[in-house]
Amino acid sequence: MMTGKQLLAAAAFLLLSALAGQAESFTDWRNGDLIFHDSNSSQSAAIRLATGSPYTHMGIVRVSTGEITVIEAGRTVTETPLAAFIARGTGEDYAVYRLRDLSKSDAGRALEAAMAFAGRPYDIFFRLDPDALYCSELPFHAFGNVGISLGQVQQFGELSINTPEGRALFLDRWQEHPDCRAQGVNREGCWNLLRGQEVVTPVSIARDPLVEQIYSGFPP
Template identity: 45%
Template sequence: MKTKRAFIGLSLAVLLVFGWIAVHAKPDLPPLDDGDLIFQTSTSSQSLAILMATASTYTHMGIIRHRAGQLVVIEAAGRVRETPLDAWIARGLFKRVAIYRDPALTPAQVETVLTSAGGLYGRPYDIFFSFENDAIYCSELPYRAYQAAGIELGRVQTVSELNMDNVAVKSLIRKRWQSHAPCKENGFGFDQCYAAILQQTLITPVSIADDKRLRLVFSNYPL
Protein backbone atom coordinates (compact mmCIF):
# COMPACT_ATOMS: atom_id res chain seq x y z
CA MET A 1 0.00 0.00 0.00
CA LYS A 2 2.80 2.42 0.90
CA THR A 3 4.53 1.60 -2.39
CA LYS A 4 1.35 2.41 -4.33
CA ARG A 5 0.91 5.69 -2.50
CA ALA A 6 4.53 6.64 -3.10
CA PHE A 7 4.14 5.90 -6.81
CA ILE A 8 0.97 7.98 -7.01
CA GLY A 9 2.62 10.89 -5.23
CA LEU A 10 5.71 10.75 -7.42
CA SER A 11 3.66 10.51 -10.61
CA LEU A 12 1.54 13.51 -9.70
CA ALA A 13 4.59 15.54 -8.68
CA VAL A 14 6.37 14.83 -11.95
CA LEU A 15 3.27 15.67 -13.97
CA LEU A 16 2.80 18.95 -12.13
CA VAL A 17 6.45 19.97 -12.36
CA PHE A 18 7.01 19.05 -16.00
CA GLY A 19 3.48 19.20 -17.31
CA TRP A 20 3.57 22.89 -18.22
CA ILE A 21 6.07 22.10 -20.99
CA ALA A 22 3.35 20.29 -22.93
CA VAL A 23 0.49 22.71 -22.32
CA HIS A 24 0.96 24.54 -25.61
CA ALA A 25 2.79 21.80 -27.48
CA LYS A 26 0.98 19.43 -29.82
CA PRO A 27 2.49 15.93 -29.53
CA ASP A 28 4.54 14.89 -32.55
CA LEU A 29 2.83 11.56 -33.09
CA PRO A 30 4.15 8.70 -35.23
CA PRO A 31 1.91 7.13 -37.90
CA LEU A 32 -1.01 5.49 -36.12
CA ASP A 33 -2.99 2.40 -37.03
CA ASP A 34 -6.67 1.62 -36.72
CA GLY A 35 -7.13 -0.27 -33.47
CA ASP A 36 -4.28 1.44 -31.60
CA LEU A 37 -5.13 2.18 -27.98
CA ILE A 38 -4.61 5.67 -26.60
CA PHE A 39 -4.41 6.62 -22.91
CA GLN A 40 -4.47 9.94 -21.07
CA THR A 41 -4.94 11.48 -17.65
CA SER A 42 -8.47 12.80 -17.77
CA THR A 43 -9.48 16.10 -16.20
CA SER A 44 -12.92 14.76 -15.27
CA SER A 45 -14.26 14.89 -11.73
CA GLN A 46 -13.68 11.15 -11.26
CA SER A 47 -10.12 11.06 -12.62
CA LEU A 48 -8.37 11.45 -9.27
CA ALA A 49 -10.37 8.57 -7.81
CA ILE A 50 -9.42 6.35 -10.76
CA LEU A 51 -5.77 7.37 -10.43
CA MET A 52 -5.77 6.57 -6.73
CA ALA A 53 -7.63 3.28 -7.14
CA THR A 54 -5.41 1.98 -9.93
CA ALA A 55 -2.09 3.62 -8.96
CA SER A 56 -1.75 4.82 -12.54
CA THR A 57 -1.94 8.14 -14.36
CA TYR A 58 -3.87 6.40 -17.15
CA THR A 59 -7.41 7.35 -16.16
CA HIS A 60 -9.11 7.40 -19.58
CA MET A 61 -8.58 5.58 -22.86
CA GLY A 62 -10.01 4.95 -26.31
CA ILE A 63 -9.47 3.31 -29.69
CA ILE A 64 -7.81 5.05 -32.64
CA ARG A 65 -9.41 4.89 -36.07
CA HIS A 66 -9.18 6.74 -39.38
CA ARG A 67 -12.41 8.44 -40.44
CA ALA A 68 -12.82 10.57 -43.58
CA GLY A 69 -9.14 11.43 -43.74
CA GLN A 70 -8.69 12.29 -40.08
CA LEU A 71 -7.87 10.44 -36.90
CA VAL A 72 -10.58 10.02 -34.30
CA VAL A 73 -10.79 8.31 -30.92
CA ILE A 74 -13.65 5.95 -30.18
CA GLU A 75 -14.36 6.55 -26.50
CA ALA A 76 -16.91 6.07 -23.77
CA ALA A 77 -17.41 9.58 -22.40
CA GLY A 78 -20.96 10.76 -21.80
CA ARG A 79 -21.92 8.25 -24.48
CA VAL A 80 -19.86 5.98 -26.70
CA ARG A 81 -18.82 8.24 -29.56
CA GLU A 82 -16.04 9.38 -31.86
CA THR A 83 -13.95 12.43 -30.94
CA PRO A 84 -11.34 14.04 -33.22
CA LEU A 85 -7.90 13.00 -31.99
CA ASP A 86 -6.62 16.58 -31.57
CA ALA A 87 -9.64 17.50 -29.44
CA TRP A 88 -9.26 14.32 -27.40
CA ILE A 89 -5.61 15.07 -26.66
CA ALA A 90 -6.33 18.72 -25.81
CA ARG A 91 -8.93 17.62 -23.28
CA GLY A 92 -6.44 15.59 -21.23
CA LEU A 93 -4.17 16.80 -18.44
CA PHE A 94 -1.17 18.62 -19.95
CA LYS A 95 -1.91 16.92 -23.32
CA ARG A 96 -0.09 13.82 -22.12
CA VAL A 97 -0.88 10.64 -24.05
CA ALA A 98 0.49 7.13 -24.41
CA ILE A 99 -0.33 4.93 -27.40
CA TYR A 100 -0.09 1.15 -27.46
CA ARG A 101 -0.44 -1.33 -30.31
CA ASP A 102 -0.97 -5.05 -30.69
CA PRO A 103 1.61 -5.86 -33.40
CA ALA A 104 -0.03 -9.24 -34.03
CA LEU A 105 -3.43 -7.73 -34.85
CA THR A 106 -4.57 -8.87 -38.31
CA PRO A 107 -6.58 -6.71 -40.74
CA ALA A 108 -9.59 -8.94 -40.14
CA GLN A 109 -9.24 -8.47 -36.38
CA VAL A 110 -8.90 -4.71 -36.79
CA GLU A 111 -12.14 -4.68 -38.75
CA THR A 112 -13.84 -6.72 -36.04
CA VAL A 113 -12.56 -4.41 -33.30
CA LEU A 114 -13.90 -1.32 -35.08
CA THR A 115 -17.20 -2.97 -35.98
CA SER A 116 -17.70 -4.18 -32.43
CA ALA A 117 -16.89 -0.76 -31.00
CA GLY A 118 -19.22 0.82 -33.55
CA GLY A 119 -22.04 -1.39 -32.34
CA LEU A 120 -21.75 0.29 -28.95
CA TYR A 121 -22.11 3.87 -30.25
CA GLY A 122 -24.67 5.82 -28.28
CA ARG A 123 -24.48 3.64 -25.17
CA PRO A 124 -24.47 5.75 -21.96
CA TYR A 125 -21.41 6.02 -19.75
CA ASP A 126 -21.26 3.56 -16.87
CA ILE A 127 -20.49 5.43 -13.66
CA PHE A 128 -20.42 2.14 -11.75
CA PHE A 129 -17.74 0.44 -13.90
CA SER A 130 -19.79 -2.75 -14.20
CA PHE A 131 -19.98 -5.49 -16.82
CA GLU A 132 -23.55 -6.26 -15.72
CA ASN A 133 -25.47 -3.47 -17.47
CA ASP A 134 -25.87 -1.87 -20.90
CA ALA A 135 -23.81 1.21 -20.03
CA ILE A 136 -20.12 1.27 -21.02
CA TYR A 137 -17.10 2.71 -19.20
CA CYS A 138 -13.89 3.77 -20.93
CA SER A 139 -11.74 0.65 -20.59
CA GLU A 140 -14.71 -1.68 -21.03
CA LEU A 141 -15.10 -0.38 -24.60
CA PRO A 142 -11.74 -1.63 -25.98
CA TYR A 143 -11.95 -4.72 -23.78
CA ARG A 144 -15.24 -5.75 -25.40
CA ALA A 145 -14.14 -4.69 -28.89
CA TYR A 146 -10.94 -6.73 -28.74
CA GLN A 147 -12.79 -9.62 -27.10
CA ALA A 148 -15.04 -9.76 -30.17
CA ALA A 149 -11.86 -10.29 -32.22
CA GLY A 150 -10.80 -13.19 -29.99
CA ILE A 151 -8.36 -11.19 -27.86
CA GLU A 152 -8.62 -10.94 -24.07
CA LEU A 153 -6.92 -7.68 -23.15
CA GLY A 154 -5.68 -6.97 -19.65
CA ARG A 155 -6.71 -8.69 -16.46
CA VAL A 156 -10.21 -8.57 -15.05
CA GLN A 157 -10.09 -7.76 -11.33
CA THR A 158 -12.49 -7.38 -8.46
CA VAL A 159 -12.92 -3.86 -7.16
CA SER A 160 -11.52 -5.05 -3.82
CA GLU A 161 -8.14 -5.64 -5.49
CA LEU A 162 -7.79 -1.92 -6.16
CA ASN A 163 -6.53 0.76 -3.78
CA MET A 164 -9.88 1.65 -2.23
CA ASP A 165 -8.62 3.04 1.08
CA ASN A 166 -8.40 6.72 0.20
CA VAL A 167 -10.59 9.80 0.39
CA ALA A 168 -11.01 10.30 -3.37
CA VAL A 169 -12.37 6.81 -4.01
CA LYS A 170 -14.60 6.67 -0.95
CA SER A 171 -16.00 10.12 -1.69
CA LEU A 172 -16.91 9.08 -5.25
CA ILE A 173 -18.67 5.94 -4.02
CA ARG A 174 -20.60 7.89 -1.39
CA LYS A 175 -21.84 10.27 -4.09
CA ARG A 176 -23.07 7.46 -6.34
CA TRP A 177 -24.01 4.42 -4.29
CA GLN A 178 -27.71 5.25 -3.89
CA SER A 179 -28.12 5.10 -7.68
CA HIS A 180 -26.42 1.70 -7.96
CA ALA A 181 -29.13 -0.57 -9.41
CA PRO A 182 -28.30 -3.81 -7.52
CA CYS A 183 -28.14 -1.91 -4.23
CA LYS A 184 -31.48 -0.20 -4.92
CA GLU A 185 -33.12 -3.47 -5.91
CA ASN A 186 -31.93 -5.16 -2.71
CA GLY A 187 -32.66 -2.23 -0.43
CA PHE A 188 -29.05 -2.05 0.72
CA GLY A 189 -27.71 0.61 3.02
CA PHE A 190 -24.28 2.11 2.40
CA ASP A 191 -22.24 -0.59 4.14
CA GLN A 192 -24.04 -3.42 2.33
CA CYS A 193 -23.78 -1.61 -0.98
CA TYR A 194 -20.08 -0.90 -0.48
CA ALA A 195 -19.45 -4.58 0.26
CA ALA A 196 -21.33 -5.53 -2.92
CA ILE A 197 -19.37 -3.02 -4.99
CA LEU A 198 -16.10 -4.49 -3.73
CA GLN A 199 -17.08 -7.84 -5.26
CA GLN A 200 -17.79 -6.42 -8.71
CA THR A 201 -15.39 -7.21 -11.52
CA LEU A 202 -13.94 -4.61 -13.86
CA ILE A 203 -11.12 -3.92 -16.30
CA THR A 204 -8.90 -0.88 -15.71
CA PRO A 205 -6.98 1.23 -18.24
CA VAL A 206 -3.61 0.35 -16.71
CA SER A 207 -4.45 -3.36 -16.75
CA ILE A 208 -4.94 -3.11 -20.51
CA ALA A 209 -1.77 -1.03 -20.96
CA ASP A 210 0.19 -3.66 -19.05
CA ASP A 211 -0.96 -6.48 -21.34
CA LYS A 212 2.12 -8.25 -22.73
CA ARG A 213 0.59 -8.33 -26.22
CA LEU A 214 0.80 -4.57 -26.49
CA ARG A 215 3.79 -2.46 -27.49
CA LEU A 216 4.25 1.18 -26.56
CA VAL A 217 4.54 3.18 -29.79
CA PHE A 218 4.40 6.70 -28.32
CA SER A 219 4.37 8.48 -24.99
CA ASN A 220 5.00 12.05 -23.90
CA TYR A 221 4.54 11.24 -20.23
CA PRO A 222 7.60 12.30 -18.21
CA LEU A 223 7.84 8.87 -16.55
Protein backbone atom coordinates (compact mmCIF):
# COMPACT_ATOMS: atom_id res chain seq x y z
CA MET A 1 0.00 0.00 0.00
CA MET A 2 1.30 3.48 -0.91
CA THR A 3 2.11 5.97 1.81
CA GLY A 4 0.60 9.44 1.78
CA LYS A 5 3.78 10.90 0.31
CA GLN A 6 3.88 8.23 -2.38
CA LEU A 7 0.26 8.95 -3.32
CA LEU A 8 1.00 12.67 -3.57
CA ALA A 9 4.07 11.99 -5.70
CA ALA A 10 2.09 9.71 -8.00
CA ALA A 11 -0.66 12.32 -8.35
CA ALA A 12 1.88 15.02 -9.12
CA PHE A 13 3.52 12.81 -11.74
CA LEU A 14 0.20 12.16 -13.44
CA LEU A 15 -0.64 15.86 -13.44
CA LEU A 16 2.72 16.85 -14.90
CA SER A 17 2.45 14.12 -17.51
CA ALA A 18 -0.97 15.39 -18.52
CA LEU A 19 0.30 18.95 -18.84
CA ALA A 20 3.34 17.87 -20.84
CA GLY A 21 1.11 16.06 -23.28
CA GLN A 22 -1.44 18.86 -23.58
CA ALA A 23 0.15 20.36 -26.69
CA GLU A 24 -0.21 16.98 -28.36
CA SER A 25 -3.86 16.55 -27.34
CA PHE A 26 -5.08 17.99 -30.62
CA THR A 27 -3.30 17.17 -33.87
CA ASP A 28 -5.64 18.07 -36.74
CA TRP A 29 -4.34 21.62 -37.13
CA ARG A 30 -5.26 23.61 -40.23
CA ASN A 31 -4.36 27.03 -41.55
CA GLY A 32 -6.74 29.64 -40.18
CA ASP A 33 -7.77 27.71 -37.06
CA LEU A 34 -8.39 29.93 -34.04
CA ILE A 35 -6.82 29.00 -30.70
CA PHE A 36 -7.99 30.42 -27.37
CA HIS A 37 -6.58 30.20 -23.86
CA ASP A 38 -6.68 31.95 -20.50
CA SER A 39 -3.57 34.08 -20.48
CA ASN A 40 -1.36 34.49 -17.43
CA SER A 41 -1.15 38.24 -18.08
CA SER A 42 -2.04 40.77 -15.39
CA GLN A 43 -5.11 42.01 -17.27
CA SER A 44 -6.68 38.58 -17.76
CA ALA A 45 -8.80 38.69 -14.59
CA ALA A 46 -10.48 41.90 -15.75
CA ILE A 47 -11.12 40.47 -19.23
CA ARG A 48 -12.46 37.23 -17.75
CA LEU A 49 -14.91 39.12 -15.52
CA ALA A 50 -15.91 41.55 -18.27
CA THR A 51 -16.72 38.85 -20.81
CA GLY A 52 -17.80 35.99 -18.54
CA SER A 53 -15.43 33.67 -20.39
CA PRO A 54 -12.07 31.98 -19.69
CA TYR A 55 -10.94 32.99 -23.18
CA THR A 56 -8.71 35.99 -22.46
CA HIS A 57 -6.24 35.60 -25.34
CA MET A 58 -6.33 34.12 -28.83
CA GLY A 59 -4.43 33.80 -32.09
CA ILE A 60 -4.57 32.41 -35.62
CA VAL A 61 -2.91 29.07 -36.41
CA ARG A 62 -0.45 28.76 -39.27
CA VAL A 63 0.70 25.34 -40.49
CA SER A 64 3.88 25.12 -42.51
CA THR A 65 6.24 22.25 -43.29
CA GLY A 66 7.29 20.73 -39.99
CA GLU A 67 6.08 23.66 -37.90
CA ILE A 68 2.86 24.96 -36.39
CA THR A 69 2.78 28.55 -35.19
CA VAL A 70 0.28 31.05 -33.83
CA ILE A 71 0.04 34.57 -35.21
CA GLU A 72 -0.91 36.67 -32.20
CA ALA A 73 -1.08 40.23 -30.96
CA GLY A 74 1.13 40.08 -27.88
CA ARG A 75 3.68 42.77 -27.08
CA THR A 76 3.69 43.13 -30.84
CA VAL A 77 2.00 41.19 -33.61
CA THR A 78 4.28 38.20 -34.00
CA GLU A 79 4.44 34.51 -34.90
CA THR A 80 4.88 32.19 -31.92
CA PRO A 81 5.57 28.43 -31.87
CA LEU A 82 2.40 26.57 -30.94
CA ALA A 83 3.92 24.89 -27.87
CA ALA A 84 5.14 28.23 -26.53
CA PHE A 85 1.71 29.78 -27.03
CA ILE A 86 -0.01 26.93 -25.20
CA ALA A 87 2.52 27.01 -22.36
CA ARG A 88 1.57 30.62 -21.57
CA GLY A 89 -2.03 29.68 -20.88
CA THR A 90 -3.33 28.88 -17.40
CA GLY A 91 -2.99 25.14 -16.87
CA GLU A 92 -1.95 24.88 -20.51
CA ASP A 93 -5.64 24.53 -21.35
CA TYR A 94 -6.71 25.69 -24.79
CA ALA A 95 -9.61 25.47 -27.21
CA VAL A 96 -9.58 25.29 -31.00
CA TYR A 97 -12.24 26.74 -33.26
CA ARG A 98 -12.51 26.43 -37.03
CA LEU A 99 -14.31 28.58 -39.55
CA ARG A 100 -17.03 26.62 -41.29
CA ASP A 101 -16.36 26.11 -45.01
CA LEU A 102 -13.15 28.17 -44.95
CA SER A 103 -11.37 27.59 -48.24
CA LYS A 104 -7.61 27.05 -48.37
CA SER A 105 -7.36 30.17 -50.48
CA ASP A 106 -9.20 32.36 -47.98
CA ALA A 107 -7.24 30.84 -45.09
CA GLY A 108 -3.98 31.68 -46.84
CA ARG A 109 -5.12 35.22 -47.62
CA ALA A 110 -6.22 35.78 -44.02
CA LEU A 111 -2.83 34.59 -42.75
CA GLU A 112 -1.09 36.94 -45.16
CA ALA A 113 -3.28 39.78 -43.92
CA ALA A 114 -2.45 38.90 -40.31
CA MET A 115 1.28 38.82 -41.03
CA ALA A 116 1.01 42.22 -42.74
CA PHE A 117 0.43 43.58 -39.23
CA ALA A 118 3.67 42.01 -37.93
CA GLY A 119 5.56 44.30 -35.57
CA ARG A 120 2.63 46.53 -34.70
CA PRO A 121 2.37 47.19 -30.97
CA TYR A 122 -0.19 45.81 -28.55
CA ASP A 123 -3.17 48.08 -28.05
CA ILE A 124 -3.55 48.58 -24.29
CA PHE A 125 -6.61 50.78 -24.95
CA PHE A 126 -8.52 48.11 -26.95
CA ARG A 127 -9.52 50.47 -29.77
CA LEU A 128 -10.62 49.15 -33.18
CA ASP A 129 -7.75 50.99 -34.86
CA PRO A 130 -5.24 48.67 -36.60
CA ASP A 131 -2.28 50.96 -35.90
CA ALA A 132 -2.04 48.94 -32.67
CA LEU A 133 -3.85 45.66 -32.08
CA TYR A 134 -5.15 43.54 -29.21
CA CYS A 135 -5.58 39.79 -29.48
CA SER A 136 -9.11 39.43 -30.88
CA GLU A 137 -8.75 42.55 -33.01
CA LEU A 138 -6.09 40.77 -35.09
CA PRO A 139 -8.40 38.03 -36.52
CA PHE A 140 -11.21 40.60 -36.77
CA HIS A 141 -9.12 42.66 -39.20
CA ALA A 142 -7.25 39.76 -40.84
CA PHE A 143 -10.38 37.86 -41.83
CA GLY A 144 -12.21 41.12 -42.49
CA ASN A 145 -9.60 41.90 -45.13
CA VAL A 146 -10.76 38.83 -47.08
CA GLY A 147 -14.46 39.60 -46.67
CA ILE A 148 -15.14 37.43 -43.60
CA SER A 149 -16.70 39.26 -40.64
CA LEU A 150 -15.83 37.59 -37.34
CA GLY A 151 -17.09 38.48 -33.90
CA GLN A 152 -19.61 40.94 -32.58
CA VAL A 153 -18.70 44.61 -32.28
CA GLN A 154 -19.92 45.73 -28.87
CA GLN A 155 -19.52 48.75 -26.65
CA PHE A 156 -17.53 48.40 -23.45
CA GLY A 157 -20.61 49.46 -21.54
CA GLU A 158 -22.34 46.27 -22.68
CA LEU A 159 -19.68 44.21 -20.91
CA SER A 160 -19.28 43.71 -17.17
CA ILE A 161 -16.52 46.28 -16.81
CA ASN A 162 -17.88 48.06 -13.73
CA THR A 163 -15.85 45.90 -11.36
CA PRO A 164 -12.78 46.82 -9.31
CA GLU A 165 -10.64 44.88 -11.80
CA GLY A 166 -12.30 46.46 -14.83
CA ARG A 167 -12.12 50.02 -13.53
CA ALA A 168 -8.51 49.52 -12.48
CA LEU A 169 -7.54 48.15 -15.89
CA PHE A 170 -8.97 51.07 -17.83
CA LEU A 171 -8.62 53.97 -15.41
CA ASP A 172 -4.96 53.23 -14.66
CA ARG A 173 -4.38 54.10 -18.32
CA TRP A 174 -6.94 56.82 -18.86
CA GLN A 175 -4.57 59.80 -19.00
CA GLU A 176 -2.84 58.30 -22.07
CA HIS A 177 -6.00 57.18 -23.86
CA PRO A 178 -6.05 58.95 -27.27
CA ASP A 179 -9.80 59.63 -27.21
CA CYS A 180 -9.80 60.94 -23.64
CA ARG A 181 -6.84 63.18 -24.39
CA ALA A 182 -8.51 64.48 -27.53
CA GLN A 183 -11.71 65.24 -25.61
CA GLY A 184 -9.82 66.84 -22.71
CA VAL A 185 -11.96 65.03 -20.15
CA ASN A 186 -11.17 64.19 -16.53
CA ARG A 187 -10.96 60.69 -15.03
CA GLU A 188 -14.72 60.12 -14.69
CA GLY A 189 -15.36 61.75 -18.04
CA CYS A 190 -12.90 59.32 -19.59
CA TRP A 191 -14.65 56.40 -17.90
CA ASN A 192 -17.97 57.52 -19.39
CA LEU A 193 -16.34 57.92 -22.79
CA LEU A 194 -14.81 54.46 -22.60
CA ARG A 195 -18.21 52.90 -21.96
CA GLY A 196 -19.17 53.82 -25.53
CA GLN A 197 -15.95 52.55 -27.11
CA GLU A 198 -16.33 49.67 -29.57
CA VAL A 199 -14.54 46.37 -28.98
CA VAL A 200 -14.46 42.81 -30.29
CA THR A 201 -13.89 40.24 -27.54
CA PRO A 202 -12.35 36.77 -27.88
CA VAL A 203 -15.55 35.09 -26.73
CA SER A 204 -17.64 36.97 -29.30
CA ILE A 205 -15.46 35.43 -32.01
CA ALA A 206 -15.80 31.97 -30.41
CA ARG A 207 -19.59 32.38 -30.41
CA ASP A 208 -19.78 33.57 -34.01
CA PRO A 209 -22.05 31.31 -36.13
CA LEU A 210 -19.26 31.16 -38.73
CA VAL A 211 -17.04 29.12 -36.40
CA GLU A 212 -17.36 25.86 -34.52
CA GLN A 213 -15.42 24.40 -31.62
CA ILE A 214 -13.46 21.35 -32.67
CA TYR A 215 -11.39 20.81 -29.51
CA SER A 216 -11.30 21.99 -25.90
CA GLY A 217 -8.98 21.02 -23.08
CA PHE A 218 -10.79 23.30 -20.61
CA PRO A 219 -12.52 21.62 -17.68
CA PRO A 220 -16.26 21.13 -18.30
